[in-house]
Amino acid sequence: MSEDGDKKSGFFSRLTKGLARSAAAFTGFIRRRKLDEDTLDELEELLLRADLGPHAVARVLEEIKASKFNAELSEAELKEALAKPVEELLRLSWKRFPFDPAKRPHVVLVVGVNGAGKTTTIGKLAQKFTAEGKKIVLAAGDTFRAAAIEQLKIWGERTGAPVIAREQGGDAAGLAFEAFERAKAEGADLLFIDTAGRLQNKTGLMQELQKIVRVLKKIDPDAPHSTLLVLDATVGQNAIQQVEVFREIAGVTGLVMTKLDGTARGGILVALADKFGMPIYWIGVGETAEDLQLFDPYQFARALVGANETA
Amino acid sequence: MFESLSDRLTGVFDRLRGRGALTDSDVVEAMREVRVALLEADVALGVVKDFIAKVQEQAVGQEVLRSITPGQQVVKIVHDALVDMLGSESHSIDLNAPAPVCVMMAGLQGSGKTTTTAKIALRLQTREKKKVLMASLDTRRPAAQEQLKILGEQAGVATLPIIANQMPADIAKRAITAAKFGGYDVVMLDTAGRLHIDEALMAEMIAVRDIAHPHETLLVADCLTGQDAVQIAKTFAERVGITGIVLTRMDGDGRGGAALSMRSVTGAPIKLIGVGEKLDAIEEFHPKRIAGRILGMGDVVSLVEKAAETLDAEKAEKMAAKMKRGEFDLDDLAEQLRQMRKLGGMQGVLSMLPGVGKVKDQLSEAGLDDRMLKRQEAIITSMTKKERKKPELLNASRRKRIAAGAGVDVSDVNKLMKMHRQMADMMKAMSKNKGLLGKLAGGLMPGMMPPGMKLPPGFPPGGRR
Numbered sequence: 001m002s003e004d005g006d007k008k009s010g011f012f013s014r015l016t017k018g019l020a021r022s023a024a025a026f027t028g029f030i031r032r033r034k035l036d037e038d039t040l041d042e043l044e045e046l047l048l049r050a051d052l053g054p055h056a057v058a059r060v061l062e063e064i065k066a067s068k069f070n071a072e073l074s075e076a077e078l079k080e081a082l083a084k085p086v087e088e089l090l091r092l093s094w095k096r097f098p099f100d101p102a103k104r105p106h107v108v109l110v111v112g113v114n115g116a117g118k119t120t121t122i123g124k125l126a127q128k129f130t131a132e133g134k135k136i137v138l139a140a141g142d143t144f145r146a147a148a149i150e151q152l153k154i155w156g157e158r159t160g161a162p163v164i165a166r167e168q169g170g171d172a173a174g175l176a177f178e179a180f181e182r183a184k185a186e187g188a189d190l191l192f193i194d195t196a197g198r199l200q201n202k203t204g205l206m207q208e209l210q211k212i213v214r215v216l217k218k219i220d221p222d223a224p225h226s227t228l229l230v231l232d233a234t235v236g237q238n239a240i241q242q243v244e245v246f247r248e249i250a251g252v253t254g255l256v257m258t259k260l261d262g263t264a265r266g267g268i269l270v271a272l273a274d275k276f277g278m279p280i281y282w283i284g285v286g287e288t289a290e291d292l293q294l295f296d297p298y299q300f301a302r303a304l305v306g307a308n309e310t311a
Numbered sequence: 312m313f314e315s316l317s318d319r320l321t322g323v324f325d326r327l328r329g330r331g332a333l334t335d336s337d338v339v340e341a342m343r344e345v346r347v348a349l350l351e352a353d354v355a356l357g358v359v360k361d362f363i364a365k366v367q368e369q370a371v372g373q374e375v376l377r378s379i380t381p382g383q384q385v386v387k388i389v390h391d392a393l394v395d396m397l398g399s400e401s402h403s404i405d406l407n408a409p410a411p412v413c414v415m416m417a418g419l420q421g422s423g424k425t426t427t428t429a430k431i432a433l434r435l436q437t438r439e440k441k442k443v444l445m446a447s448l449d450t451r452r453p454a455a456q457e458q459l460k461i462l463g464e465q466a467g468v469a470t471l472p473i474i475a476n477q478m479p480a481d482i483a484k485r486a487i488t489a490a491k492f493g494g495y496d497v498v499m500l501d502t503a504g505r506l507h508i509d510e511a512l513m514a515e516m517i518a519v520r521d522i523a524h525p526h527e528t529l530l531v532a533d534c535l536t537g538q539d540a541v542q543i544a545k546t547f548a549e550r551v552g553i554t555g556i557v558l559t560r561m562d563g564d565g566r567g568g569a570a571l572s573m574r575s576v577t578g579a580p581i582k583l584i585g586v587g588e589k590l591d592a593i594e595e596f597h598p599k600r601i602a603g604r605i606l607g608m609g610d611v612v613s614l615v616e617k618a619a620e621t622l623d624a625e626k627a628e629k630m631a632a633k634m635k636r637g638e639f640d641l642d643d644l645a646e647q648l649r650q651m652r653k654l655g656g657m658q659g660v661l662s663m664l665p666g667v668g669k670v671k672d673q674l675s676e677a678g679l680d681d682r683m684l685k686r687q688e689a690i691i692t693s694m695t696k697k698e699r700k701k702p703e704l705l706n707a708s709r710r711k712r713i714a715a716g717a718g719v720d721v722s723d724v725n726k727l728m729k730m731h732r733q734m735a736d737m738m739k740a741m742s743k744n745k746g747l748l749g750k751l752a753g754g755l756m757p758g759m760m761p762p763g764m765k766l767p768p769g770f771p772p773g774g775r776r
Binding site: 045048049050051053054113114115116117144145146147148150151153154155168199200201202232233234235236237238239241259261262263264265267268 | 347350351352353355356419420421422423425426452453454455457458459461462465506507508533535536537538539540542543560562563564565566568569588
């Protein structure tokens with residue numbers, strides 16, 4: 001579908017390119033036309049296909065209907081009309097990652113369901129912060145998945161960050177505690193704690209996660225200072241339950257969305273912003289560390305509807 | 312947060328009670344709710360549309376069964392259509408080819424390919440007594456090959472020794488040669504996760520396919536996938552060609568609409584589902600269960616089904632007449648218990664319901680399982696015929712005798728009698744009331760729950776809002 005020739009382009013075009021596949025659908029019918037019920041129906045479909053979910057779609061459509069109903073719109077105007085309410089919703093989730101240099105270390109717990117991309121995200125974040133001159137320590141808290149520890153160690157080698165690990169099957173909470181102490185002793189700026197992927201309806205595993213949090217609080221009652229939930233762009237409406245449960249159990253403070261370089265539209269972020277307003281810090285649009293970028297509602301909304309793809 | 316479809320439909324049909332047949336406009340309105348339910352379950356929009364069109368046609372003009380509401384009737388029609396679409400018969404891994412039979416695994420990153428590979432290998436080895444060799448062709452993700460090796464050690468399945476920096480196609484060749492010389496029945500190739508739009512990686516996979524000539528190519532897909540499921544499945548099917556689908560993470564609380572989407576765009580059967588982290592946590596696919604989940608319900612359908620069956624039989628007429636008179640004796644209770652066991656027991660019934668993972672955990676903690684159902688049956692069978700017909704005969708000494716006969720405490724007998732009385736009362740109440748099955752769904756289980764066990768909100772379905 002796409003040619004991988006234009007590497008030159010910045011992040012925005014890569015995001016657009018990823019999302020444009022969805023946006024291509026949006027462009028198909030949009031000429032100059034009246035925003036009537038039929039058009040709204042089509043817009044509804046497009047938004048639904050982007051994983052916004054029935055509820056958020058209804059909200060966006062209401063907005064459009066309230067402001068632009070029966071207006072004659074050009075393609076660009078229609079896209080803008082569509083992007084605007086999406087952006088508005090996404091703005092609810094527009095926050096910077098609140099890195100606190102005074103913490104030494106700022107402890108970041110990374111959670112999510114299996115296969116969301118936690119370990120890879122940690123690797124990329126480590127690379128980013130290392131490049132900014134921060135001292136990073138990694139804790140290989142996924143003691144369950146075979147070779148997860150090795151995977152994080154390889155990232156440690158790439159970034160030069162020490163990796164605190166125990167044998168597979170070890171106690172993740174004990175490891176987190178040890179890593180926190182080590183990071184403190186070494187005066188690290190950030191400690192990233194990897195955790196085993198877990199489905200949010202597994203009570204036992206969620207309790208284990210609570211234990212990690214509890215143990216960290218023994219060293220610093222404010223720890224973990226951030227808890228990131230990693231979501232995969234292909235995820236559908238179940239993400240809502242994921243956020244609900246992980247927030248309750250592990251006090252999730254923000255989201256990272258990975259794998260936006262596929263055809264998945266990541267529209268679930270709009271639904272999440274609408275429902276929770278939970279900060280979205282980074283989005284991943286490719287395999288390299290540079291492809292993990294700050295979330296920007298304006299760009300994301302336009303990319304989702306394909307408003308900027310002409311240039 | 313999700314309303315079950317039956318709740319939604321109950322609302323729609325509240326006004327329409329007592330109609331003989333479903334009219335066009337009833338159905339159209341109901342289908343709007345069905346659509347939202349399916350979308351919330353992440354069924355792809357295109358699939359939803361086809362599905363609705365099909366069901367709408369079937370539903371119009373159908374007679375409404377006497378003892379259920381039109382809402383429940385539509386649920387049943389929708390459910391049956393879903394099962395139909397999901398594929399009613401089950402498919403296993405096809406090994407009907409000259410050894411070594413090659414099975415290739417494909418899918419996106421993080422869909423669970425490596426774990427699934429090991430699970431299937433273990434399953435083939437233990438159940439089908441096949442000698443299996445696994446090889447990881449994932450040269451991309453750090454430590455992926457080690458992961459399969461470790462899993463192989465855990466499962467007692469052989470893996471191909473890792474040679475650093477070898478290309479996937481070469482590893483595939485080596486694996487097949489090794490399988491031939493080693494006398495293996497099956498060779499499983501775990502490939503790197505890839506985005507379906509990653510041209511280079513798709514080409515790599517096609518190259519591997521052309522070398523290995525897999526007899527089975529299984530698409531491993533996450534059941535939590537949203538609307539993109541169609542695109543993923545379609546691309547893999549078109550480019551690589553798939554012979555079956557394995558859905559992972561079915562042990563989550565996702566509604567699993569992706570199952571329907573993938574099945575319907577590829578036509579490839581869903582062969583297995585992953586239901587947990589452990590290596591034996593893989594099961595055959597049951598369309599009925601998934602259909603119930605997609606609709607956000609389960610028991611209502613089985614109950615409606617049962618009603619439909621029973622209503623055909625004359626026996627049911629008798630039963631209904633008996634119930635009408637408020638007669639619900641211990642034989643009837645025993646029958647109920649047997650029915651529950653047939654449905655897969657407590658655990659089985661519960662697993663058909665969405666969002667009851669917690670209850671399930673509590674159940675097993677409380678040691679409450681099918682043994683309890685069996686024990687209750689044992690108590691009833693320890694009674695004389697007369698006692699079963701006339702429970703009021705049971706005085707203290709009879710109860711003692713029964714307890715001894717069933718090998719339980721008298722208190723267990725008392726509990727059972729209490730449960731029976733509650734149910735009998737309920738039957739009586741219901742005979743005067745409409746919506747027999749709604750009540751049944753709402754009332755049957757609580758009576759059987761041990762005291763102190765909390766049910767999650769919205770359980771049982773039909774009992775909320």
